[in-house]
Amino acid sequence: MGHERIGRRRLVVGAHYGTRDFIVQRATAVIMAVYTLILVLYAVFVPQLDFESWRAFFTFTVGTLPLGQLLATLAFLSLAWHAWIGVRDIWMDYAHSDGLRLFLQVLTALWLVAAVVFFGQVLWSL
Amino acid sequence: MPNRFVFSITYEAIMSDSVTKPRPQFRNLGLKDLLFGIKQPPAAQASILHRISGALLFLALPVVLVPLFAQSVQSPDTFASMQAWVANPLCKLVLLVLMWGYFHHFCAGIRYLTLDLHMGVDREASQRSGAVVIGVALVLTVIFGLKLFGAW
Numbered sequence: 001m002g003h004e005r006i007g008r009r010r011l012v013v014g015a016h017y018g019t020r021d022f023i024v025q026r027a028t029a030v031i032m033a034v035y036t037l038i039l040v041l042y043a044v045f046v047p048q049l050d051f052e053s054w055r056a057f058f059t060f061t062v063g064t065l066p067l068g069q070l071l072a073t074l075a076f077l078s079l080a081w082h083a084w085i086g087v088r089d090i091w092m093d094y095a096h097s098d099g100l101r102l103f104l105q106v107l108t109a110l111w112l113v114a115a116v117v118f119f120g121q122v123l124w125s126l
Numbered sequence: 127m128p129n130r131f132v133f134s135i136t137y138e139a140i141m142s143d144s145v146t147k148p149r150p151q152f153r154n155l156g157l158k159d160l161l162f163g164i165k166q167p168p169a170a171q172a173s174i175l176h177r178i179s180g181a182l183l184f185l186a187l188p189v190v191l192v193p194l195f196a197q198s199v200q201s202p203d204t205f206a207s208m209q210a211w212v213a214n215p216l217c218k219l220v221l222l223v224l225m226w227g228y229f230h231h232f233c234a235g236i237r238y239l240t241l242d243l244h245m246g247v248d249r250e251a252s253q254r255s256g257a258v259v260i261g262v263a264l265v266l267t268v269i270f271g272l273k274l275f276g277a278w
Contacts, residue, residue, distance in 0.1 A: 026242065029235050036232065051198075051205040058199055083184045090181060108184075115188040122196040 025085045028078035035075040059126050069123055076119050080112045169256035175263075176234040179227035186224050212274075222271050229270075230263035 005011055039057065046053045060068040087108045095101040152164060160166075166174070183191075197208035211217055237259050241247055246255050272278055 026239060029239065033232065033235070051202050054205075055199045079187075083180070083187070086177075086180050087184050090177060111184075111188060115192055118188055119192050119195070122192070122200065126199060 021085050024081060028082040031078040032075060032082065035071065035078075055126065058123060069126070072123055073120065076116065076123075080116050084108065084112055167256070168253050168260065172230075172234050172237070172256035172259045175230050175260065176238075179231040179234075182227040183224065183231060186220075186227075190220065190224065218274055221274060222267065225270055225274070226263060226267040229266040230259070233259045233263050233266075 042057055043049055043054075056068070058068045058072050059066070088105055091101050091104045091108070095104055152159060155163070194208060194211070197204040197211070199205075212221065237255050240255075241252065246252055
């Protein structure tokens with residue numbers, strides 16, 4: 001990231017939170033899109049889509065590696081991180097009072113952590 | 127406290143000659159004007175729908191989507207109760223809205239990724255792709271909605 005001079009003196013630097021979030025938003029989007037497409041292809045081409053085959057998508061293993069659970073976990077963590085950035089952007093755009101924005105952001109974080117824990121607990125107890 | 131949503135747009139008459147009709151002027155747009163007063167171009171519509179659909183999916187995550195997922199994978203019994211839940215017309219309506227949300231968010235997201243790659247950034251192409259995104263999401267919603275309501 002190059003530092004840009006605005007005018008003669010002003011050197012704009014920063015911690016690049018924005019750049020990181022920009023990249024993360026897109027990387028997590030690609031991860032979720034790929035996972036979605038794989039899931040759709042599986043649902044279309046599996047001979048019989050029922051409880052057993054549906055569950056198997058999330059529980060299949062390669063040797064002792066619980067690959068189905070790992071992939072689902074990665075996809076869900078991508079979802080949570082993506083949602084955090086997106087919803088935080090909404091609060092930053094519309095909630096202008098610092099107190100209100102902080103409150104909403106904390107609520108958002110709790111909401112997402114609850115979803116992650118809930119999902120992880122379900123997934124890893126299969 | 128002044129409304130922070132308020133902003134101003136002025137359409138200037140670009141060609142001073144041969145302008146017979148006065149250009150519309152909008153000043154201090156409020157939410158009502160944004161919703162009902164001016165017609166947003168397709169790219170703007172796709173954009174705000176991207177935000178709305180994302181917020182919907184976020185809200186539904188721990189209260190609808192993860193519970194449904196849990197029921198669908200835990201045991202044959204919970205799978206059956208998930209199916210019974212989905213059979214309820216009201217729940218189908220909720221799922222229909224969430225399906226639209228997912229389709230729109232997905233399609234609009236792909237559009238943003240292509241824009242990031244500098245594909246289709248000129249005005250005509252980006253407006254067209256915005257309209258396509260809205261349309262494709264609606265078509266997908268109809269197709270899978272018909273499936274959801276048992277038409278195929």
